Amino acid sequence: MHKLKVDLSEDTGEIRYGGIGFLYGLGDKGIPNYNTLAPLKIQVAAQKAPEGLQHPNGDALEIADIYKKSGGKQIQIYMQDVYPKWPYDEADIEDYLEKVELIAKKVAANSNREIFAYVPFNEPDAIWYNIHNKKEDFFNDWKLVYQRIRSIDKEALIAGPNNSYYDEGFYADFMAFAQGNDCLPDVVTWHELDNHFYSEWYDHYNSYRKIEDTLGIAPREIAINEYGTFMDLSVPGQLIQWLARFEDTKVDACLAYWHDAGSLDDLVVENNKVTGAWWLYKWYSDMTGHTVKVTPPNRNKAGLQGIATLDSEKEEARLLLGGVNGDIDIVIDGFEDIDSFDNDVYIEILSAEWTGQKGASIGPSFELAGDYKIVDGKVAIKVPKVEISSAYQLIITADRDNKSTDYQKSWKQSYQAEEGKITNASIFAGGYFDGNNLYNPTDNYNSKGHRVGDIRRDSSRVEFSVEVPHTGNYLMDIFYGNGHGDIAEQLVQVDDRQWSKVVYPPTIAWKYEARKSVELYLEKGNHTITFAKADKAMSRAKLSVDLDKIDLTYLGLDADTNSARIAYLERFTFDEGDNSFVISVQADAYYTIELDYGASSNNSEAITLKVNDLEITNLSSKDNKYLTIFLQAGINLVSFADKQLAIEAIKLHSQEAIASFEAESNINTLSGTAVIKESRYASGGKYVSGIGAGAENKLIFNQIKVTEAGNYKLLIHYANAQKLGGHMYNVDIVDRAAEINVNGEKTQKVYFRNTFTWNNYCTVVIDIRLKAGENTITFANETSLAPAIDKVEIYKIYC
CATH class of the missing domain: 2.60.120.260 (Galactose-binding domain-like)
Structure with missing residues (x-):
């Protein structure tokens, strides 16, 4: 049994949202879509220098308008990304100073100048310099570049030194030099890119703060502008462990750019759809008020971690957690000091699942809801059967009007490919955390750490033995990898039925997972689901894919009535006091929205709303209850001028394009x-x-x-x-x-x-x-x- 304690009476400060940052998370203007940016309280984006040659996209000046419009706070400019090669081309400092001058002139003249910060060097301890015999060279060059930037842009924010890892001796010497030579960085940066982070983060943070204190330097902002390993990206249960530590120490941080630009580092797919991890970052952005003390089992070890907030004005507490398998016992203390909570509280629990690095998520799953008694100022909650790759949100309120306490979660079960019957195929290892040990952190994540590949011969088979509790329709989510750079196919058979063919879009390369959904009708009991390259009764499948796992979810006897497959709805706040919703939908189509007027008396008047940044005025609803609007596949933003209006339900509207x-x-x-x-x-x-x-x-x-x-x-x-x-x-x-x-x-x-x-x-x-x-x-x-x-x-x- 895993245990987590929250103390609402121990205020740890205003929430910072520090881990909501991205290195090359934005690619080009509109990549990713504004809809995926606005619900996130992005603190920092690290992007390339204007017209930089390091990557084909990610120009800081090109993406600045949409970033600022979406509420983003700061853009750090990686100045050395003006060079084309990695590691950077060997160049003398005079060549670099010329480039620095050109960059600074462009940035200083830009209309968004106030949100930019210069990062003069990227991992100087590993590129151009090293901390053993070229440390003094770096210090002197830092001063030259710093002064050149300041000579052009006097109000510039400058961030550094930006080492590839934290080294106490180096940072002590660097800060002393910078203090003595009037070239202190405004923002102090380094990278956390390996699994030492879990055990060493608090040592690194405290060590740096002690350096400032020793030198008499006022505390600087800290930005860990690259964080996470390959295996962490897209995995909610891993990412919450990083976010919790950054929030606890109130620092900013950017997810590392290990894969492709413009995807918010595996939070966004196909530009407007999102992975399960995006919902974790959206939940984090939804938290308001002040953070309160969270006590995990071990703050210096990989595993269960959490972030908690209390907003007294809203009479609401929230908790994000994850990082373990099994049951979690949560104790929330401190209710005796909160007037708005009487004898019990209402708690909703949702999960954000891992959907693959390139797999789209329609939205989180509703896990539990109910009333919980306050006993001696405490509430005890058990969250059962937690999945280690998922993150969880608890919303705790005093008000439970019209809220369900008898929710029944749909049956769902995962089946690992490597645990099936495998014929003429191979098992490959990927990144994974089993609750105790971290495996292959420099590889992309695989469920349970393995996948089956080489399913490319006529005799290749992977057979899953499954057991389902009900007769009816099931959704089979196939987690697959397709690095062919082309559409691939696979044959699928249930028991001895006819073979069918599944078509798989490509993932960006091998070792990336996406998710393909197929509906099945299954009778209660045991079944065998077989994946193959060829069969004598069916033509050979084109190319091949790797298989990670399949998930089966019960939809019911009438699959068309399962609205969770069609749309998902959550509130979000962009500007204080607004009335906005995130609506995630499966397909580009018309959708009918059922309205809830609440206390509003305007149910006979025309409605004004904004859909994906386009204002619609004087819109009449059918029977004063329903609106039918076009929504695009993935994330949509809908806001109402009437603050009392809410959305009761969403249904797919069958009308086609005109x-x-x-x-x-x-x-x-x-x-x-x-x-x-x-x-x-x-x-x-x-x-x-x-x-x-x-x-x-x-x-x-x-x-x-x-x-x-x-x-x-x-x-x-x-x-x-x-x-x-x-x-x-x-x-x-x-x-x-x-x-x-x-x-x-x-x-x-x-x-x-x-x-x-x-x-x-x-x-x-x-x-x-x-x-x-x-x-x-x-x-x-x-x-x-x-x-x-x-x-x-x-x-x-x-x-």
Whole structure:
């Protein structure tokens, strides 16, 4: 049994949200989508220098507008990322000073200058210098670069020294030198990138603070602008252990950039969908008030950790926790000093599951809800059957009006591929934490630490033996890896039924996991689910995938009534006092929202709301109860002007787009290098490529007809698999852009997230204005190649 104690009477300070930061988390403008940024209270983003050559995306100046709009606080500029190679090209200090001067001039002239901080050196102890025989060289060069920046940008924030790890002797000498030479950093930085963090973090933090105290230096802000190992990324149960320690010491930190830029370091997939880990960071952002003391079993060991807050004005406490398997006993103390809580409290418990590095999550799962008695100022809670890769949220309130206490969680069970019957395939190890030991932290995470690969021979099989408690519909989530750079397939059979074929989009490379969902009808009892490359009764599957595990979830006898498969809803606060909701949906479509007016008397009046940053005024609801609006796949932000309005339920609306137009249609105009190509995965089997890299290379959709003038949603189906060179560990994907013009009016430049193969078609949604009758929509890019375009669809904003 694992134990965690929370003391609401021990205030540990205003919540900082320190671990909500990202290195190269933003790629290009709109990558990732604003919807995924705004619900997170991002403190720091570390990005490359303007026009830097280290990576094809992540320019600090290019992403600054959307970052600032989403509420982001600071952007740290990695100045040495102006160089193309990793490790950085060997260069003398004069060459670097010239580059520093150019960077500082661009930053100082930028309209967002107040949110930038300069990081002059990145891991200088490992690149260009070392702490053994070139320490003095670094100190002197630090002073030169520091002075050059200050000579151009007098108000600049400067962060450093930014070593690859904390070394007490080095930091003591550096701070003494900087103090004596008037070049102290405004923000002190280093990296925490290995599993020593769990046992050594508090030593590192306290050691540095002691250096400041010894030297008489006022406490500096600390930013750990790279944190986490390969195996931590995307795993809620791992990440909560980092977040808890950073919040406890009130420092800022950025998730490490081990994979691809523009994904918030594996919190976002396909640009507007999110992994399970995103919900942990969203929950952390939802916490308000002050943090209170949390006592874990061992604060200097990997395992159970937590963050707790108390907001007296809201009469609410929250607790985030995770990092173990099994049951957790939680004791929350200090209720005797809180007037708003009487004899009992209402507690909701939710879980954010690991969905893979590239697997989308529709939303958290509801675990438990109920009333708990306060005894001697304490509440005791047992959270049963905790999964080590998941994080959990407890919301504790005094008010339980209209809240359920009899919730029954759907049956769910995981089955590991490596524990099945394996024929002519291989077991591979990945990163994993079993509650006691950390395995392979420099590899990406696998459930239970293993996956099955080489399922590529005609005789290859993986058989899962499963037992289900009910007859009915089940959702089978297949955790897979596909590093072929192409669509892959696999044959699947339940018992002796006919084989079916599952199609798997690519993951960005091997050792990455995504999630494919398939519905099954199963009778109560035992079954065998077989995955294969080939069978004599079925054609061979194309390519192959690795298998990590399958999850089976009971949907009921009527799967269409299971709304959890369709949408998920949570509140969020962007500006104080607003009335906003995050709505996560499976598909681009119309959805009907059922309204709850609460204490509002405006149920007969027109509604004003904002959907994904577009304001809609004077909207009438059907029967004063229902609204039907277009939502895009993944995260949507909906806010109401009426503070009393709430959303009761969400249902998929069956109405299709008002029009769909194929790129290859003969009514369209293709010019220059734009050409029609074939793909069996494209709509209609064809798409248009060769757009851009010259003003003459265009695709024009003609005869886009609508009956009414107004604002519409343009849903673009596209593919983009361009990569730039290679890197030791980062996958340098390129997010191509298209210049989109409607009826010759103002052009929008839209970036398209990489889809990892030219056969994988994803979607982007933009707002356009159309006139009544026929319209034209042009795709072009004068300077570089645009993505391949499959088709476009037109949706009304609401119907």
